[in-house]
Amino acid sequence: xxxxxxxxxxxxxxxxxxxxxxxxxxxxxxxxxxxxxxxxxxxxxxxxxxxxxxxxxxxxxxxxxxxxxxxxxxxxxxxxxxxxxxxxxxxxxxxxxxxxxxxxxxxxxxxxxxxxxxxxxxxxxxxxxxxxxxxxxxxxxxxxxxxxxxxxxxxxxxxxxxxxxxxxxxxxxxxxxxxxxxxxxxxxxxxxxxxxxxxxxxxxxxxxxxxxxxxxxxxxxxxxxxxxxxxxxxxxxxxxxxxxxxxxxxxxxxxxxxxxxxxxxxxxxxxxxxxxxxxxxxxxxxxxxxxxxxxxxxxxxxxxxxxxxxxxxxxxxxxxxxxxxxxxxxxxxxxxxxxxxxxxxxxxxxxxxxxxxxxxxxxxxxxxxxxxxxxxxxxxxxxxxxxxxxxxxxxxxxxxxxxxxxxxxxxxxxxxxxxxxxxxxxxxxxxxxxxxxxxxxxxxxxxx
Numbered sequence: 285x286x287x288x289x290x291x292x293x294x295x296x297x298x299x300x301x302x303x304x305x306x307x308x309x310x311x312x313x314x315x316x317x318x319x320x321x322x323x324x325x326x327x328x329x330x331x332x333x334x335x336x337x338x339x340x341x342x343x344x345x346x347x348x349x350x351x352x353x354x355x356x357x358x359x360x361x362x363x364x365x366x367x368x369x370x371x372x373x374x375x376x377x378x379x380x381x382x383x384x385x386x387x388x389x390x391x392x393x394x395x396x397x398x399x400x401x402x403x404x405x406x407x408x409x410x411x412x413x414x415x416x417x418x419x420x421x422x423x424x425x426x427x428x429x430x431x432x433x434x435x436x437x438x439x440x441x442x443x444x445x446x447x448x449x450x451x452x453x454x455x456x457x458x459x460x461x462x463x464x465x466x467x468x469x470x471x472x473x474x475x476x477x478x479x480x481x482x483x484x485x486x487x488x489x490x491x492x493x494x495x496x497x498x499x500x501x502x503x504x505x506x507x508x509x510x511x512x513x514x515x516x517x518x519x520x521x522x523x524x525x526x527x528x529x530x531x532x533x534x535x536x537x538x539x540x541x542x543x544x545x546x547x548x549x550x551x552x553x554x555x556x557x558x559x560x561x562x563x564x565x566x567x568x569x570x571x572x573x574x575x576x577x578x579x580x581x582x583x584x585x586x587x588x589x590x591x592x593x594x595x596x597x598x599x600x601x602x603x604x605x606x607x608x609x610x611x612x613x614x615x616x617x618x619x620x621x622x623x624x625x626x627x628x629x630x631x632x633x634x635x636x637x638x639x640x641x642x643x644x645x646x647x648x649x650x651x652x653x654x655x656x657x658x659x660x661x662x663x664x665x666x667x668x669x670x671x672x673x674x675x676x677x678x679x680x681x682x683x684x685x686x687x688x689x690x691x692x693x694x695x696x697x698x699x700x701x702x703x704x705x706x707x708x709x710x711x712x713x714x715x716x717x718x719x720x721x722x723x724x725x726x727x728x729x730x731x732x
Contacts, residue, residue: 322596325455330446333505334439337498339463341401341435344494345428346471347478348408351487352425354479355411359418376429377673384430386528388437388662389512397442397502400435404428405495412485412492433673437666444661445509449653451601457649458596461642465588512659532663536656542664544717545652547710548612549645550671554679555616555703556638559696560584561680563635566692572628583632587639595643601650608647609711615641616703622696651719 325331356365387396407424410416443456478487536542559566560581567577595604618634626634656664686695 322455322459325447325452325459328446328452330506331443331456333501334442334446335459335463337397337401337501337505338439338460339467340494340501341404341498342463342467343471344404344408344491344498345432346467347487347494348411348425348428348491350471351479351484351491352411352421355484355488356418356421358484365418365422376426377433377670377677379430383526383529384434384666386532386663387434388441388666389532389660390528391511392509393438393442393445393512393662394502394506394508396438397435397506398499400431400438401495401499401502403431405492405499408488408492408495411488414485433666433670436669437662437664440665440669441512441662442506442509444653444658446506450650453653454601454604454646454649455596458592458646461645462589462592465585465592465639465642468585469582469589512662529663532660533667536660536664536667539655541655541714541717541719542652544710544714545648545655545719546668546671548714549648549652549668550675551706551710552612552615552641552644552703553672554675555619555699555706556584556641557676557679558683558699559619559622559635559638561683562687562692562696565687566622566631566696567628569625569692570628570631576628579628580631580635583635584639587636588642589639590636591640591643595646601646604643605647605650608644611641611644612711613704613707615644616700616707619700619703620697622700623693625693651714655719 326335356362407427411421411424439460440457443460444453447453447456478490536546563580564577567573567580570576572580595607599607615638618637621634622631652664652668653661683695683699686698690698
C-alpha cells in the first residue's frame with residue numbers, strides 16, 4: 285500500500301517463512317488469491333481459519349452479552365444494571381482503542397490475536413464462578429470490550445498480509461462484516477434458546493469454549509509474521525506503549541485524507557443507530573409486544589447481510605466503489621419515514637433499507653488501506669473500530685435522552701435530517717482532502 289512518500293507496492297506483505305515457526309502453516313503464496321469474488325477469498329486456506337475464528341468469537345460476544353445480562357438481572361432485580369451490561373460492550377472501546385492501539389503493529393499479529401481471545405475466554409470463565417460480585421462481573425465485561433478494538437484492528441491488518449491489497453482485502457473485510465451482522469441474528473437466537481434449557485452460568489461456560497477454540501484456530505491456522513511497525517520489546521512496554529498509542533493516533537488524525545476517511549467511517553453509523561436504539565419504545569408505541577420488538581431488531585442486520593452479499597457477489601470493484609457516497613447518504617434516509625409513525629410492517633421495511641447502506645464500506649475500506657502507511661495499518665484499523673463503536677454508543681445515549689423530551693416520531697426522523705447534512709459535509713471533506721477514490725486511476729487531487 286502507498287506510504288506518504290512512495291507509490292503503492294503490489295501484492296501482500298511477505299509472510300515469515302515456515303522456518304520461523306515450524307509448527308505454523310506454510311506462508312501464503314506471494315501472488316495472493318486467484319480468481320474473483322468471495323470464492324477467491326475463501327480459496328486462501330489461512331483466511332478460512334481467520335473467518336472461522338471470527339465467527340466463533342463473534343457468536344461468543346453476543347451470547348455472552350445475553351447470558352450476562354440475564355445473570356445480572358437475576359442477581360440484582362435491577363433493569364438498569366442489566367442494561368448496563370450491553371452499554372459496557374461499547375464504552376470501553378474508546379479506552380482500548382486509544383491506549384492500546386499501538387499493540388496492533390508493535391507485536392506479532394498472531395500473538396496479539398491469540399492473547400485477545402484468551403483474555404476473553406478467561407473473563408467469560410471467571411463469570412461462571414459462584415459468588416462473583418456483580419461489580420466484578422461488569423468489570424470482566426469491560427475487559428472483553430477493551431481488547432475488542434485491538435483484536436479487530438490487528439485482524440484487519442492481518443487480512444492485508446493474507447489477502448494482499450485492493451479487491452481481495454475489501455472482500456475479506458466484507459465477509460467479516462457479514463459475520464458481524466449474522467452473529468447478531470444467530471447469537472440472539474442461540475442465546476435465547478440456550479437460556480431456556482440451561483442456566484446463564486452454563487451459557488457463559490460455552491462462550492468461554494468458543495473463545496478458546498477461536499484462539500486455537502488462529503494459533504494453528506495462521507502464519508507467524510513479525511510486528512508490522514517494528515517489534516516492541518518488554519523494556520518498551522507500559523508507559524512507552526501508551527505513548528506510542530497516543531502518538532500514533534495523533535499522527536493518523538493529523539493526516540487530512542485519513543481523518544476525512546475516519547469521519548466517513550464513523551458518521552453514518554452514528555446516525556443510523558438512533559432509530560435502532562429506540563426500537564423497544566417504538567414497539568411499545570405500536571403495542572406489538574416483545575415478539576414484534578424482536579422482529580424490528582432483526583431488520584437492520586438482515587438488510588446489511590443481504591446488501592453485503594449481493595454487492596460482493598454481483599458487482600465489480602469499480603461499481604461498488606462508485607456506490608460509496610450514494611449509499612452513505614441513503615443509509616440515513618429511511619429514518620425520515622418514522623415521521624409517519626409507520627406500522628410494524630412498514631417500520632421493518634425502513635429498517636431493512638437502512639441496513640443495506642452498510643455496503644458503502646466497500647469504498648471506505650479500499651481508500652483507507654491506500655491512505656494509511658503500511659506500518660500503521662493495524663493501529664489505524666484499531667482507531668477506526670474504536671471510534672465507530674464509541675460514537676455509536678454516544679449516539680444511542682443521546683437518542684435516549686432526546687426521547688425523554690420529544691415524541692419518538694420526532695426524534696427518529698430528526699436523526700435522518702441531521703444524518704443527511706452530516707454525511708454530505710463529510711463527503712465534501714473527503715473530496716477536498718484528496719483521499720483516493722476507485723473511480724479515478726490514482727489519487728484525486730485536493731480541491732484548492
